[in-house]
Amino acid sequence: MRIPTSFRSFSSSSVYHNSKGMFVPKHDPVAQSDITKLEDFLRDKSKILVLTGAGISTESGIPDYRSEGVGLYARSNSRPIQHPDFVKYADVRKRYWARNYVGWPRFSSMEPNPIHYTLTRFEREGRILGTVTQNVDCLHTKAGSKKLIEIHGNGYTVICLSCDYSIPRHDFQNILSSLNPSLSATMTEMLRPDGDVDIPQAAVDAFVVPPCPNCGGSLKPRIVFFGDNVPMRTIEDIVRWNCESDGLLVLGSSLLVFSGYRLVVQTKELGLPVVIVNIGPTRGDDHADLKISAKCGDIIPRLFATR
16 A cells, blocks of 8 residues: 555654654664574575564654553553444544544654665565564555555554445544644644544543444544454465465564464464564563564664675
């Protein structure tokens, strides 16, 4: 999917360049020996499957949930939206869309970082089979990745829960703006992993969310919320890629979400190697043939770089 230019921002994101590292947890410098080990692992393989998590998006300025000291869970008592609540309660849907409306300009302005561009280069050079991402920010697509599976969907399309209606998120933003002229959606320093922000309850109460124009149903982003199931077709596509692969490279994921951890377990069941690059421990460390504790941006762009 090509991201239209109009999706990318409402104003320049350069204002936020200095804060891009604020959501990256403390880490040690990467050792040259680790770069060599990872290059050796990748050198004789042309079908590596890559799994990416929130740990690569933090380097673009998008916070994650679980990182020690800097993740959402460490900084506040807020928790992500739950799918059953979104489906069942109109006030939950209103709260979600009001906060997402205010956060969208900054969230959609985020740009890929060198990790995303390196994976696009690897794809072009035939070093990887493809990328499976747990992220919903479309940064891989913005960086030019073509062989991509988004486990949890992305926030750039809005769908109806009752029919096949869909609309680009940017166009839906314009509709929300016309219905809520008193609530300003401008760049904000505040941001959560899925793009929403805190706003006063009075603003939430006054917010107007339109129904589906086709059937009157409820609209939601094409994101697999917590408590929802990954579509079976997505799972089947990932399994097919895994069976065709030479092994799995995990980048920036704690693997605490089962959809990612399951891929690690499946890879080992296939008798294939698993390599994990992540700051701190992960749920899959016991399955890893090689674990490198490092910031992905310190190691991935340096692999097979022109010297």
